[in-house]
Amino acid sequence: MMKNISFFILNLFFVAFASFAQQKTAVKNCPCTIPSEISEWKPQLIKGYDTSAYANNFANSVNGVYIAEDRDSLYQIKIIVDAKSYANFVHFQHLSFSKARLINKHITRCEELPNVHDGGWIGQNIFTPVKAINRQIVASSFFVGENYLRVDKTRFYRLYKCDKESKFGIHDADRQRYYRKVYWKPEGQFTEISPFGFTQKEVKKYNKQQLAEMRNEVYARYNFAFKDGSKWYNHFNNKPDYRWNHFKDVTPFLTQVEKENIKYITAFESADYYDNQFQNDFLTFWEELRKSVLEQNQQQLQSLVQFPFEIDGDLDNMPILKLNSQQFEKIWPLLLQQENYGIDEKGKPVSFLGKSVFNKDDAFTEQMINTRSNSMANFNFEKVNAVWKLNGAYADNELYPKIQNLLNTK
Structure with missing residues (x-):
């Protein structure tokens, strides 16, 4: 009897080991995640910014969202180079998500990369941030030699291009983690509040009601749970495209540029200043x-x-x-x-x-x-x-x- 039990346990071990090995092999065979399939990517800062290309306004498309995963966690990096600040500022956000409740732990499959929507939505799953890092960095200290970026004294990411699929990514050498760039753009009616810093010139385009909606749309985009029956609850409840009413606190999702813009346009909503700003x-x-x-x-x-x-x-x-x-x-x-x-x-x-x-x-x-x-x-x-x-x-x-x-x- 003991012999059969031992054999059964041994079988379980081999099955578990085989499953883990298959998962590791699958990840290693993903395009853009092994060194032999990638080459150095230099976005060429000196060529400047194409502000007419809304979601792709930095040379060869640094702006965007990059995702990677390991066995237990999913990681998302958002990089926004503010074209309106003469390339002086880069907004860097790193979010971590736990995959503990997922049945299928593998999100970034080899055959496809999921679309990413703000507010924790990756593919068909919504995640709660475990840890959030938000930083505003001077571009000259962020991009080093233009082929890798530096977040702090110890954290470096290499910029790379996948030769097979012509897709871009960043590589964290310390953790051997490959972040692949995914499709992303802000959603809603007033999306301009997210990719670059506002000035008075932008604010002048809107009336007070539009400014208020713009501010609250940021929170709705990040699935903020508005109070039942409130003005903004009813407003966004009539917009089926919003995946809202999920988080009581969306602060971890807000990038530095969004925080600054919200603070800035809130001041313009006051009657005494807004009414006189055109003078x-x-x-x-x-x-x-x-x-x-x-x-x-x-x-x-x-x-x-x-x-x-x-x-x-x-x-x-x-x-x-x-x-x-x-x-x-x-x-x-x-x-x-x-x-x-x-x-x-x-x-x-x-x-x-x-x-x-x-x-x-x-x-x-x-x-x-x-x-x-x-x-x-x-x-x-x-x-x-x-x-x-x-x-x-x-x-x-x-x-x-x-x-x-x-x-x-x-």
Whole structure:
């Protein structure tokens, strides 16, 4: 009897081992998951962005969703290069999902890749995030040599192309995990809130009701459970395309660009600002100034500067330094490199260089919504004869004497 039991247990072991071996073999034979079938993929940042191609706006299509899986978990990476930020910002999101409740543990089959819909839907399955990583990264530090990307000091992903199917993917060498790119695009009526950062120019296209619907559509896209009988419950209940009313908290799904856009357009919904925004002519000036700084176009920049340009020091005994156009050209790079200090949303001190305020569209307007301030970082602005100008800057105790010495040097 013991002999039969032992034989039965041994058979079970071999069946289990064979099943596991078959699963491992199937994954290894999937196209785009073995080194011999892939080649290096360089998206060529210098060729820029095709903003007319909505869901494919970064050279050779970095933007999108990549998925991979192991025995117990499913992983999803979403990469959005914000074309409207002069390629300065990359939004990186990594979501993990447990497959514990699935009967068939294999999702990313070799013969097909499932469509991915926001809100945990992959193929026919909906998943709850186990862990979410959301980061906003400067493109120059994110793309290294353009053939792999770096999320932090230790996490690197190689960009690759599958030679058999001409599909793209990223490879995590440390974990030997191949993320294959899948079909994805935001769904709904107001999808533009997801792929790039909003400026006042975008917001002006919509009335207050549309802005409110746009915000809530993001939550609906991620299957947020609106309160029964509420305005937005009834609104999205009449839209059969939405797979909504599933999660009480969809925060893990929100990308950094969506969080910033929601915060931004919420401010525009307030009556006092929205009704007056069309009379705010600072935006046109800011866009021209920002472009001239990023493109290092000195001639265009100086046309937007009020001369004499004034440098103010930190102490009372530091007289205001007045610069002509030639002096300004020498001093300007120093002002861009000056370190500034502030407090972030969590109340923690942060530092940033003066030039960083020009990395984001419409950074000044966001501050104007709340404070109507006429300064940003170490730069001052003024309306001169009904025209906006960059009229001065602040120099700290370290920078002020350097500027003074340069001005005194013939």
